[in-house]
Amino acid sequence: MSKGKPGQPLKPEPAAPRPRPEGASLVRTLVSGFASLQLTVALLVLSLVMIFVATLDQVHLGVWGVQQKYFHSFFVMAKVAGTGFSLPVFPGGYLLGGALLLNLVTAHADRFRLTWRKSGIWLTHVGIILLLIGEGLSGLMQRDGQVRLDVGQTKRYVESFRESELAVADITNPGYDDVVAIPVARLAGQDVIQHPKLPFTIKPLAFFPNAVLRSRTQVANPPPSMATMGDGTDVIAEPAPVTYKPDEGNFPTGYVELAGPDGPLGTWLVSAMLDQPQTFTYQGRTWQLALRAQRDYLPFTLTLGKFTHDIYPGTDIPKNFASTIRLRSDDGRDDRSVLISMNNPLRYGGFAFYQAGFANNDHTSVLEAVRNPSWQIPYLSCALITLGLVLQFGINLFGFFRRRAGPASGASPAQRAPSSP
Amino acid sequence: MKKHVPLIALALGLLWVGATLLPRGNAGPFDLAGFGRLPVLSGGRIKPLDTIARTGLLMLQGRQRVMTPSGKEVTPEEWLLDVFFLPETADAYQVFRIDNPDVLSIFSLTRADGEGGVRFSYRQMQAGLDELDRQAHLAEPVENAERSAFQRAVVELRSHVEFYVRLKFGLEAPGIADLAAELSDAARMAALHASFETMDTFSSLRAVPPARASGDPAGWQSVGHSLLGAASPSGVDPHVLVYAALGKSWRDSQPDAFNSAVRSYRAELSANFPAAARRSNTEAFFNQAEPFITSLFLYVIAFLLAAISWLSWPGELGRAAFRVMGLAFLVATLGILVRMWLEGRPPVTNLYSSALFIGWGSVALCLVLEKLHRNAVASAAGSMIGFSTLVIAHHLSLSGDTLEMMRAVLDSNFWLSTHVVTVTTGYASTFLAGFLAIIYILRGVLTRSLDPRTADALARMVYGIVCFATLFSFVGTMLGGIWADQSWGRFWGWDPKENGALLIVIWNAVILHCRWGGLVRQRGMMALAVFGNVVTAWSWFGTNMLGVGLHSYGFTSAAFYGLITFVASQLAVIGLALVPLGSWRSFRGVKA
Numbered sequence A: 001m002s003k004g005k006p007g008q009p010l011k012p013e014p015a016a017p018r019p020r021p022e023g024a025s026l027v028r029t030l031v032s033g034f035a036s037l038q039l040t041v042a043l044l045v046l047s048l049v050m051i052f053v054a055t056l057d058q059v060h061l062g063v064w065g066v067q068q069k070y071f072h073s074f075f076v077m078a079k080v081a082g083t084g085f086s087l088p089v090f091p092g093g094y095l096l097g098g099a100l101l102l103n104l105v106t107a108h109a110d111r112f113r114l115t116w117r118k119s120g121i122w123l124t125h126v127g128i129i130l131l132l133i134g135e136g137l138s139g140l141m142q143r144d145g146q147v148r149l150d151v152g153q154t155k156r157y158v159e160s161f162r163e164s165e166l167a168v169a170d171i172t173n174p175g176y177d178d179v180v181a182i183p184v185a186r187l188a189g190q191d192v193i194q195h196p197k198l199p200f201t202i203k204p205l206a207f208f209p210n211a212v213l214r215s216r217t218q219v220a221n222p223p224p225s226m227a228t229m230g231d232g233t234d235v236i237a238e239p240a241p242v243t244y245k246p247d248e249g250n251f252p253t254g255y256v257e258l259a260g261p262d263g264p265l266g267t268w269l270v271s272a273m274l275d276q277p278q279t280f281t282y283q284g285r286t287w288q289l290a291l292r293a294q295r296d297y298l299p300f301t302l303t304l305g306k307f308t309h310d311i312y313p314g315t316d317i318p319k320n321f322a323s324t325i326r327l328r329s330d331d332g333r334d335d336r337s338v339l340i341s342m343n344n345p346l347r348y349g350g351f352a353f354y355q356a357g358f359a360n361n362d363h364t365s366v367l368e369a370v371r372n373p374s375w376q377i378p379y380l381s382c383a384l385i386t387l388g389l390v391l392q393f394g395i396n397l398f399g400f401f402r403r404r405a406g407p408a409s410g411a412s413p414a415q416r417a418p419s420s421p
Numbered sequence B: 001m002k003k004h005v006p007l008i009a010l011a012l013g014l015l016w017v018g019a020t021l022l023p024r025g026n027a028g029p030f031d032l033a034g035f036g037r038l039p040v041l042s043g044g045r046i047k048p049l050d051t052i053a054r055t056g057l058l059m060l061q062g063r064q065r066v067m068t069p070s071g072k073e074v075t076p077e078e079w080l081l082d083v084f085f086l087p088e089t090a091d092a093y094q095v096f097r098i099d100n101p102d103v104l105s106i107f108s109l110t111r112a113d114g115e116g117g118v119r120f121s122y123r124q125m126q127a128g129l130d131e132l133d134r135q136a137h138l139a140e141p142v143e144n145a146e147r148s149a150f151q152r153a154v155v156e157l158r159s160h161v162e163f164y165v166r167l168k169f170g171l172e173a174p175g176i177a178d179l180a181a182e183l184s185d186a187a188r189m190a191a192l193h194a195s196f197e198t199m200d201t202f203s204s205l206r207a208v209p210p211a212r213a214s215g216d217p218a219g220w221q222s223v224g225h226s227l228l229g230a231a232s233p234s235g236v237d238p239h240v241l242v243y244a245a246l247g248k249s250w251r252d253s254q255p256d257a258f259n260s261a262v263r264s265y266r267a268e269l270s271a272n273f274p275a276a277a278r279r280s281n282t283e284a285f286f287n288q289a290e291p292f293i294t295s296l297f298l299y300v301i302a303f304l305l306a307a308i309s310w311l312s313w314p315g316e317l318g319r320a321a322f323r324v325m326g327l328a329f330l331v332a333t334l335g336i337l338v339r340m341w342l343e344g345r346p347p348v349t350n351l352y353s354s355a356l357f358i359g360w361g362s363v364a365l366c367l368v369l370e371k372l373h374r375n376a377v378a379s380a381a382g383s384m385i386g387f388s389t390l391v392i393a394h395h396l397s398l399s400g401d402t403l404e405m406m407r408a409v410l411d412s413n414f415w416l417s418t419h420v421v422t423v424t425t426g427y428a429s430t431f432l433a434g435f436l437a438i439i440y441i442l443r444g445v446l447t448r449s450l451d452p453r454t455a456d457a458l459a460r461m462v463y464g465i466v467c468f469a470t471l472f473s474f475v476g477t478m479l480g481g482i483w484a485d486q487s488w489g490r491f492w493g494w495d496p497k498e499n500g501a502l503l504i505v506i507w508n509a510v511i512l513h514c515r516w517g518g519l520v521r522q523r524g525m526m527a528l529a530v531f532g533n534v535v536t537a538w539s540w541f542g543t544n545m546l547g548v549g550l551h552s553y554g555f556t557s558a559a560f561y562g563l564i565t566f567v568a569s570q571l572a573v574i575g576l577a578l579v580p581l582g583s584w585r586s587f588r589g590v591k592a
Helices: A026-035 A037-071 A093-110 A116-141 A184-188 A230-234 A377-405 B002-021 B032-036 B049-061 B076-085 B101-106 B122-139 B149-168 B186-191 B193-202 B223-228 B238-251 B255-272 B274-289 B291-309 B314-343 B351-373 B377-399 B413-446 B452-487 B496-516 B522-545 B558-577
Strands: A075-079 A086-091 A143-150 A154-170 A178-183 A201-208 A211-215 A235-239 A253-260 A263-271 A278-282 A285-311 A318-329 A335-341 A346-348 A351-359 A364-371 B039-042 B045-048 B094-097 B119-121
Touching (some): A026 A037, A026 A093, A037 A075, A037 A086, A037 B496, A037 B522, A086 A093, A116 A377, A143 A351, A154 A184, A178 A184, A178 A285, A184 A253, A235 A253, A263 A278, A263 A285, A285 A351, A318 A346, A318 A364, A335 A351, B002 B291, B032 B049, B032 B076, B032 B255, B032 B274, B039 B274, B045 B049, B045 B274, B049 B094, B049 B149, B049 B377, B076 B149, B076 B238, B094 B122, B094 B149, B101 B149, B119 B122, B186 B193, B274 B314, B291 B314, B314 B351, B351 B377, B351 B413, B351 B452, B351 B522, B377 B413, B377 B452, B413 B496, B413 B522, B413 B558, B522 B558
Antiparallel strands (some): A075 A086, A143 A154, A154 A178, A154 A285, A253 A263, A278 A285, A346 A351, B094 B119
């Protein structure tokens, strides 16, 4: 990859700074620095260390926590013991990826000449540039969630795995619900929430990212509840540590006080652990209050017709999972039956739906839904890189055999060495 | 004589391979080999009873040999027959390996009570089985990665006991003295209804083939299930009666009755279930021939020949090493092909077969390298890797049947044959570069045999193999990303196994860039290549030890210490490489 002369790669001179015209500017020095091979190697080794440490940390943080801490960040932060401060201790994925990108692009602008002998390297590097861009875009744009469907059930939304919202719905009209969804982050704040569609304000009183609810009757000497209305009056919410385990979820829980112009209506407990929305009436209209997984609404509906779970005979080893789904678009153009099974997703409307799991004695199918507008970039970059590597190593190998076949007399082994690409 | 050495070595090797392929006769009057070929459905696939016996014994005690309390050695088939039909006798065989002293104290046993200090019988453990059950239940809620050595040992032993007890209910039930006699009378059959239910619940074998010949394994039934469906003696499935007759003749030591029952059943199977019978016969033959063990010993011989060739007779012994390695490779290839045919799958489906394939791929590359360079270096490296991977594979086979069924997400021959094979080839070649580098370093530092010509040849080999490894590990990793995008909805998820594969790609890229940029010379490249072994070993085994992620398909704690030892040894070699060139024995007085 350097400009080293072919035929001398095994014992080359240490990479000496190339002679520059006198009065080389600071820009020139910077460009050479960013384009240097030393930087490439340093960045690769740093990535190696970061990925290794992140893999180990996954035991504690889970895969999602690790992605946030290491890969989708500019710096890996660590808490200074005994204080609330965090300090950057290592470059994160965005920084390393960005630096590699810069390094590659400047190297090509500065050092590389497009020749046949280096065509493979060019292709490979263009592919890697695309791959880095694609991974960056995925990190920024990918949204994922799930659709849990009981047999016969229809849904038109994707539920987030991790984000929750407080849904306040006016259900007075039997034909539709009028929903105001408040991101859970607002509940963690202090500000009173006001919305033009709501005749009351919502004041967050307390919030726990994860909590366990217990019935008051099960606890000896229960403390007084903050909730004065709804289901929360019978329940104690105990804060719990946030979990990152892939098979466990968090149950965000909070207390909110609703107030109209004439004063407070009461305090409700809202929690993702409560299955049913809490209903109340205010000024002649019926309202529902629920803390639930954040929803992304789809321009189509999915209905689960059938779910099958095959096992190998005489074992409990799963052989296949498959969901037969009726897909209906709102514009009426699509109304068909599709089969989603392992290794066989449905791509529709910018989403991809995968068979992720099942529950409830095979009566519930869990689909994972992913929206990533950049999902095709890795395919393209893989094709480029594969082509590039095959081409480059093919050129090297061809050269090697040609030199072997040629008259070897007088040539030292070093001179017959495969050439540097 | 000297010039015939390669031919003689090859001929001796061929003779030995031929000997392993000869069908082995029965030592006694019973047709045990025929019995071992009878097919049953277990673990989701149809396999011969021979496989049940061998994999079962490997799992329980780490070896296939069984010693009776009287000191007589019995074959796996005889052991299985005793488990089925003479459970009282089988209970006294010391076939349960217990290494953990705390587990022994559950049964109030000491090492002195065990055969070889580690093997104990079911009867010896019987009084403590309830306590074992309790301890295992205490340990089970603890996540695998967080279990203590004791907890892991009790959970494992309990699963072994369960396997053994289920086997006892496979064809008959303990307590029924003579099933054949009971099945001749409707009233006596009715009285045994509860026993049949127990057999159906506990049996891990489905030994009764479907009434009509079909390729669907779901039609096979357990003996208990079949008996529950039979109201009267006339309704009993004839295959149940075959096994009842086998039981009676085994108990009563009537080899003629036993042999004729085996013979007629096998004839019927060949007529009605030709595919199952063919597979079963082939697998039993494969088990007996043990091609990977043959291959393992041939690799040892090839390595010795190659190493000695550096000291004397380089031409002759070098060629002999090449040929013996080629023979070992051929035997391993045949073994892998038979496994692929039996399974109907590409070569790599689990950790065990990845070990086989890594060895196979490395040796294939070495055969090419040796053909090009003819200095016995590639023969030495190839036979070393071939040997090591087969030893690793042998240890992995101790966890049970190695031809296991593929879980739903892995059930894709297309991706198994593209992604898995490519990425495993990447592992193989990265290891190969590392082992060649080890030879360079050890020969250079410790001996005078690394002349400049060999050194340059080795450098070219390592460079070429690193290029090859970069290509395959990269393409393999990317194909894995595409598979993940197809089945899990994301190209890249930073899962431990994905990260491990990426580390190999990055490390190979580091080696190439260091070399292209002149940041390292020969010695530095060798040190970097040895570190490639560490990275690859981590990716192959280390990531599985974390016990997290979608890919963690093979957790094994004994491997942890193996990995630590391996990493330490590689770091030691790298340390050796850092010794200044002037102090290398081969380069003393030579300007580097």
